[in-house]
Amino acid sequence: MFLYKKILSIYKQSFSFFLSFNFSFFLYALLAIFLLINFCQHIHKFLYYCKEKIQKEMQNAYPEITDQHREFLKKQGLKVYEPKPLPDQINPFSKTYWITNAFIIGVSFLARRHALKVGAPRIFWSGCIVGVPLAAIISRGKSDQLDELVGARKTLEQKLEYAPITRRAWERALATNQEYQNEIKTQIQDLQAEIAAKKVAAKLE
The missing domain is CATH 1.20.5 (Single alpha-helices involved in coiled-coils or other helix-helix interfaces)
Structure with a gap:
């Protein structure tokens, strides 16, 4: 009977460790996916900003085309470029952007709390808790245009x-x-x- 209880306790400990390990791995994988998505969104926003800035500042190198030429290009299947609006997921002035960041921060808090219980490293989650809102505030404050805001007047x-x-x-x-x-x-x-x-x-x- 004693041996049976001992085996059962070892089995329960192993099973609980297995569950905690899987849960930690699931949280790590989930947050890694969200961080990757957030990183891709910021990269997409930066490329979109560069593209729009180049298009605004670049002088038109080609003369205006005639209606006949425009009709010919239309028959060839070419379309006039229409700038796409910035998606809400990477727009710091939309609610979707802040909801996404709040969800990532919430998952980071839960994962950090669980990591504290199981004795896992917490630096990754702490970095996410600090870095995500910091990046959001920087995007909201347009700090990429800091030279234009606080620099010498042009x-x-x-x-x-x-x-x-x-x-x-x-x-x-x-x-x-x-x-x-x-x-x-x-x-x-x-x-x-x-x-x-x-x-x-x-x-x-």
């Missing part, structure tokens, strides 16, 4: 350097304003000449 020429459309609009506005100023100066000169002529005529009378 001159007008520096701002227009990579914005050809804005530069052309600015030059057109300057030309229009110059024409308007010239017209006003001409009208003022005509009025001054007319007033001077009236004064001379009044003196002669």
Whole structure:
């Protein structure tokens, strides 16, 4: 009877260790998957930001195509590029992004608590608990544009350097304003000449 109880206790200990090991492995695998997804989302966001920035700043190297050329390209199966909106999973200004991060942090807390019970390393989960919200705050605060936020203020020429459309609009506005100023100066000169002529005529009378 004693031997039977001893074997049963050993079996229960082994079985509980096996369950705890499997649960830990499951949590590690689950969090690793979520972290990989989160990392891929940040990479996708960075590439999307670079692509949009290049498209905005790059000057159009090709002239405008005609309607006939556009119709020919349409028959060939080519379509006009339409920028896609940023997915909610990687957009720090959407609720889905914060819900995903909150879920990852919650899983990290549970896994860290379980690791503390079974004596497993906790540095991985602690790093996730600290790193995920830190990355979210950095994304929300647009710290990738820190130089533009806290750096030296750019001159007008520096701002227009990579914005050809804005530069052309600015030059057109300057030309229009110059024409308007010239017209006003001409009208003022005509009025001054007319007033001077009236004064001379009044003196002669």
